[in-house]
Amino acid sequence: MKIWTVQHTFNYPWETVVQAAWNKYPNPMNTAVLGIDVIDRQVINGELHSHRLVTTRWTLPNWACALMGPISTFYAIREKLTYKPHPDDPQKTLLKQTAYVTVEGLPCSGYIENILTSKISGNAAKGRQAIEWVIEKLQHKQPL
Amino acid sequence: MDDNNSSPTTTKVDRLNSFHPDCDELKHKYDQCFNVWFTEHYMNGHYNNEGCNKVFELYTDCVKRGMKEYGLQYEQTTTLHLGTNKEKTSPLKDTEKPK
Numbered sequence: 001m002k003i004w005t006v007q008h009t010f011n012y013p014w015e016t017v018v019q020a021a022w023n024k025y026p027n028p029m030n031t032a033v034l035g036i037d038v039i040d041r042q043v044i045n046g047e048l049h050s051h052r053l054v055t056t057r058w059t060l061p062n063w064a065c066a067l068m069g070p071i072s073t074f075y076a077i078r079e080k081l082t083y084k085p086h087p088d089d090p091q092k093t094l095l096k097q098t099a100y101v102t103v104e105g106l107p108c109s110g111y112i113e114n115i116l117t118s119k120i121s122g123n124a125a126k127g128r129q130a131i132e133w134v135i136e137k138l139q140h141k142q143p144l
Numbered sequence: 145m146d147d148n149n150s151s152p153t154t155t156k157v158d159r160l161n162s163f164h165p166d167c168d169e170l171k172h173k174y175d176q177c178f179n180v181w182f183t184e185h186y187m188n189g190h191y192n193n194e195g196c197n198k199v200f201e202l203y204t205d206c207v208k209r210g211m212k213e214y215g216l217q218y219e220q221t222t223t224l225h226l227g228t229n230k231e232k233t234s235p236l237k238d239t240e241k242p243k
Contacts, residue, residue, distance in 0.1 A: 015187055022182065025160045035163040037171065037207045038178075039218060041200070043191040048182075053207065053221065055163040 001102045002113040004120055008128050010093040012135055014085040017093040020134040021083065027133055029126035032057045076102045077116065097124055164210030170203040 010017050025033045033056050040051035078100040086092035099120045103109040162171040177196040185192070208218045223230075 019179075019183060019187075022179065033160070035161050037162050037164075037167070038174070038200075039204055039207055039221065041178075043186070043193065046189075046191060048186060051221070053163060053211075 001100060002110075002117050003098065003100055004117045005096070005098045006121070006124060008095045008097070009086060010095065010128075010131065010135075011091070012093060013091050014083060014093045016135055016138075017095075017131060018083055020131050020138060021081075023134050023138065024127070024130055027130035029130040029133065030123060032123075076100075077120065079120075095128070099124075162207065162210070164207065164213070167203060167206040167210055170199065170206050174199045174203040 012020075024030075025036055033054065035055040037053040037055075038050055039053050040049075042049055080098045082096045084094050084096075086094050099117070101113050101116045101120065103112045103116070159172060159175070161168045174196060177199055178193075181193050181196055211218055211221075
């Protein structure tokens with residue numbers, strides 16, 4: 001298993017960032033996300049829990065697909081994003097993002113894990129740009 | 145209000161569709177309801193979301209029906225298989241009922 005993690009500071013208050021997070025897709029930066037459905041949602045002790053079904057189109061290098069396809073190997077990606085008001089500045093928001101990548105059943109699993117991880121890293125950077133893009137868009141459209 | 149009368153193939157929509165085209169309309173109705181609730185109620189500490197319940201039910205029923213078309217059972221998505229032996233089984237062949 002490979003763990004990837006990153007922290008990022010948004011120059012917007014928490015309320016603005018989380019509202020943008022719900023409206024993150026579609027955006028021009030992450031075009032691989034085709035659809036998001038909510039299949040369950042409830043508030044438990046003030047925490048909003050959403051169970052979502054994300055439809056994506058992942059592109060891997062051709063050789064990796066050729067390798068992974070016929071052997072029908074499985075890979076799992078678990079992702080966690082935490083948005084918190086910045087401890088030093090309430091006008092900013094801290095994002096902590098972690099991804100756990102596991103590829104099983106291939107002699108070069110570690111190598112594929114590295115490829116997936118670098119892919120995640122690139123997509124995450126685009127995701128942060130996307131949040132900023134959505135905030136700009138929402139602020140021009142209507143006051144939040 | 146919306147530009148959803150134009151052809152989806154030629155228009156760039158600024159919202160995300162459902163994975164199943166049949167559920168698009170319900171999804172957009174629910175999303176709109178949720179966004180208003182989240183901004184105006186949840187963020188102010190009012191957690192009751194009964195106003196969106198009806199459309200949410202219709203929407204999730206539609207999604208569950210759509211999932212079946214693709215051979216996916218909603219119940220399977222509520223079971224966490226990561227880190228267990230189940231992790232390597234295909235969801236399509238997994239007939240075991242969740243706990």
